[in-house]
Amino acid sequence: MSGTTYQDVSKEERQELEYERLELLNDFKEQLAVFCDYLKVDLDQQATLKSLDTATALTLSSPRYIPARKGILKISAQGYLSSKLVEKVKSTATDIVKALANKIADSSQKLPCNDIALKGSADSITSKLTQRYLFGHRGFCDIEPIPEVPTLRNKDLSALCERHLLDRVKEHYTSQYHRYRLWDGRAIALFSSYLFDVKSEEHYFFDSKNLIHLLDNDPEPITKEWFKDECIECWEALYADGPRYAYTELAYPDDSGVIFEEYVPLDMVSEDVWDSLYERYKNKLKEHVEFAR
Known part of the structure; x- marks a missing residue:
């Protein structure tokens, strides 16, 4: 460690740091209480x-080897030392x-594979697993959403909120357990129907983003790359705001169909899938042009 200059902390600075430590502990205590109460x-x-009291006190008890420069x-x-406390x-x-999120995600392994909590996208599964683990819900019809946990004063404690928890549950669940369905002929045919077939106003997917306009604009097909971009936009819109019931995405065209969000995302599929969709x-388009003549 030769060549490095170190510095000490004055008595006044130690006192200010102790005040800061106690304030941080109080903020932590209040935020943790709200987190546990809401969820x-x-x-x-x-x-x-x-445990945190002991750890932070230890940080200030022996402030050795604080470098004078970085x-x-x-x-x-x-x-x-203040940054070390924070x-x-x-x-x-x-x-x-993180520990709570791992327990929630791990709870999926105790469920039968056809459990409603395991249907739908990774986001909907995350929400349902969390609802069940924290609040004991068996079904998900007509239940309140997971409450938003307010951050009281200290933004450094924003991890103690429902959004961060859900993100960590999803992260652990997708990395350890989630398996996407592969696009087969039936799923591709139904997605093509979703993109290009006209739906009645009563249909759950009537307002969903589609590509029907591509059949009216030009008798010549757009390029495959352009087509990919258009499809992915529809996929992303469906994932973000598609019809749902009981925290689960709906199957297309009805309960006998498929939940598209369970399949490999379109921006990750093979060229074989794109060839089939294109x-x-x-x-x-050919059928539409011939019918219009």
Whole structure:
């Protein structure tokens, strides 16, 4: 460690850091209480707070080897320790949410494969697994959405909220357990129908983004790359705002059909899938042109 200059913390700075530490602990205590209350999380809050109290106190108890510089930048000893306190509190909040999220995602492995909680997109599965684990819901009709957990004062504790929890559940579930369906002939045929067939106003997918306009604009087909972009736009719109019931995307064209969001996303499919979709588009266009004559 030769050649490196270190610095100490003055008595006044130590006192200010202790005030900051206690304020952080209080913020953490209040935010954790709100998080657990809103989401019905069963957690020993006192033990968690005691552990964080010990860890942050240790950070300030032996502030040795605080470098005076980082590269060409001068470092404030007080600022250095302050950032360490915030870092410890943030990481504790993140670890709590991550551990809970892993338990929620892991709970999927105790369910039968045909359970309603495992139907639909990764997002809908994430929501249903979380609803069931935290609130005990068996079915998902007419239930309230997961409550939004307010961030009280300290934005460094924003991990203790429902959105961050859902993101972590989805991350763990998709990396460990989720399996997309592969596009087969039936799914491709139904997606082509979804894109190009006219629906009645009563149909659940009547307002969904489609490509019917491509059959009216020009008798010549658009390029395959252009077609891909148009399809992906429809796919993304469907994923974001498609019809749902009981937190699950609806099957097309009805319950006997398929849930497109369960399939490999269109921006990840093979060229064979695109070839089949594009060929169906050209056939639809040809039929439309001949019918219009």
